Amino acid sequence: MLVKTYGSALLGINAIIITIEVNVDKGVNFFLVGLPDSAVKESQQRMEAALKNIGYKLPGKKIVINMAPADIRKEGSAYDLALATGILAASGQIKAANLSEYLIMGELSLDGSVKPVKGALSIAIEARAKGFKGFILPEENAAEAAIVNNLDVYGVKSLEDVIGFFTGESDLEKTIINTRDEFNASLNNYEFDFSDVKGQENIKRALEIAAAGGHNAILIGPPGSGKTMLAKRLPSILPPLNLHEALETTKIHSVAGLAKDNKALVSVRPFRSPHHTISDVALVGGGSNPQPGEISYAHNGVLFLDELPEFKRAVLEVLRQPIEERIVTISRAKFTVEYPSNFMLIAAMNPCPCGYYNHPEMDCVCAPGQVQKYLNKISGPLLDRIDLHVEVVPVPFEKLTEKTNGESSEKIRERVEGARQIQEKRFADKKNIHANAQMSSKQLREVCEINQAGQTLLKNAMEKLSLSARAYDRILKVARTIADLESSENIKTEHLAEAIHYRSLDRETWGA
DSSP, X not given: OEEEEEEEEEETTEEEEEEEEEEEESSOXXXXXXXXOXXXXXXXXXHHHHHHHTTOOOOSSEEEEEEESTTSOBOSSTTHXXXXXHHHHHTTSSOOTTGGGEEXXXXXXXXXXXXXXXXXXXXXXXXXXXXXXXXXXXXXXXXXXXXXXXXXXXXXXXXXXXXXXXXXSSOOOBOOOOHHHHHHHTTTOOSOOGGGOOSOHHHHHHHHHHHHHTOOEEEEXXXXXXXXXXXXXXXXXXXXXXXXXXXXXXXXXXXXXXXXXXXXXXXXXXXXXXXXXXXXXXXXEETTTTEEOHHHHTTXXXXXXXXXXXXXXXXXXXXXXXXXXXXXXXXXXXXXXXEEOOOEEEEEEOSSXXXXXXXXSSOOOOOTTHXXXXXXXXXXXXXXXXXXXXXXXXXXHHHHTOOSOOOOHHHHHHHHHHHHHHHHHHTTTSTTOOSGXXXXXXXXHHHOOOOHHHHHHHHHHHHHXXXXXXXXXXXXXXXXXXXXHTTOSSOOHHHHHHHXXXXXXXXXXXXX
């Protein structure tokens, strides 16, 4: 008897429907075809034990299972539930007339219970698009899949629940999520707040500009000056995720298996802080079975690289294209996948190996030329792509002992949101552009006009600091953001002057 069930494979952050054809006939043997990997092939042993432990059996006949399309590699253990259900129906152990109306995913334990899978949200979106009535999956993934409307989502604990559902012996409760209510309930739920920061008003100002325009920034200063503490608080002043951004971010985290149990949506902006020993593949994504990397996990959020010069140079260089394109493309011989990577890069570093170059009180003990050598670990092209270079100085004792709190993240975020609203209106007819940092050169010329005094100032800065054309564009973008924070229609000379001030690592005197 031939029976068809349906599962799904993941390609990038999107899903593809897999048709599982199960045929039970006279003879003896078990054949699983359709380009399965080892984990899929091992499902025979898992199914045999699970079926036996719940009172059923793997029939001692010739079983042929084809997973179509056969030219797409099937990976992982998430097909167990669909395979086992198909075998039970094809061997006549259960009657399931409506089997083809549901997409089924889940990994089986030997006792028949079901373990969670990756990519539930992407699979649910594809199931709805292909006209399936419902989606049966592990209970832990049900809230995530239930974000998708017009699709019946059933969370199950075991294979017995699935059997009872199709035979009509028991009912499954639909998982219903009010997406907007759940999303709004956890907005801006941040652990860290800028009110905890003593002093450092100039650094707060620089991070406010970075947040308002979506700009990249590097913090450079001695140990203990607060670089990491400040960077961790940046997400708390970014505008809240909108529903579209939350769905997109959740898809990436779901595919990677980072989605939290029973959490429907990622509702706060991600903050990723990989260690400097990370490989280039782990940072941008890839591998024989391509997976997203840290830059994609940080999509719509912040990627924080602490101790930047300690990262391998090859690792840092692979960041250059994703920073510009805001997408990373991973190509293999038979396919190509794309992962979104629209993130804010925030980096931190010491000014020299000993950490005390330019320190107001302590002496630098580095040998001549060592400071410049340390800075040269970061390539010029990468520094060129960082809009704000911010020098962090230690907080004096008087500031540390103040009892009053600093300005809260909520107040700073109000100003940031005001600037972002101006930018949203400005780029309303531009697809995929929402902030000043995302402007193209053509749009830059349209919205960043400067007067004669501003042109003279910028010309002098270009000549004295030996700035590149990219640095010129970045200065204009930052100046436009500063003007937006002040609700100024035009870029003024003082806005340009402040933007130029944030190019400290371009100065020829640095590290000399």
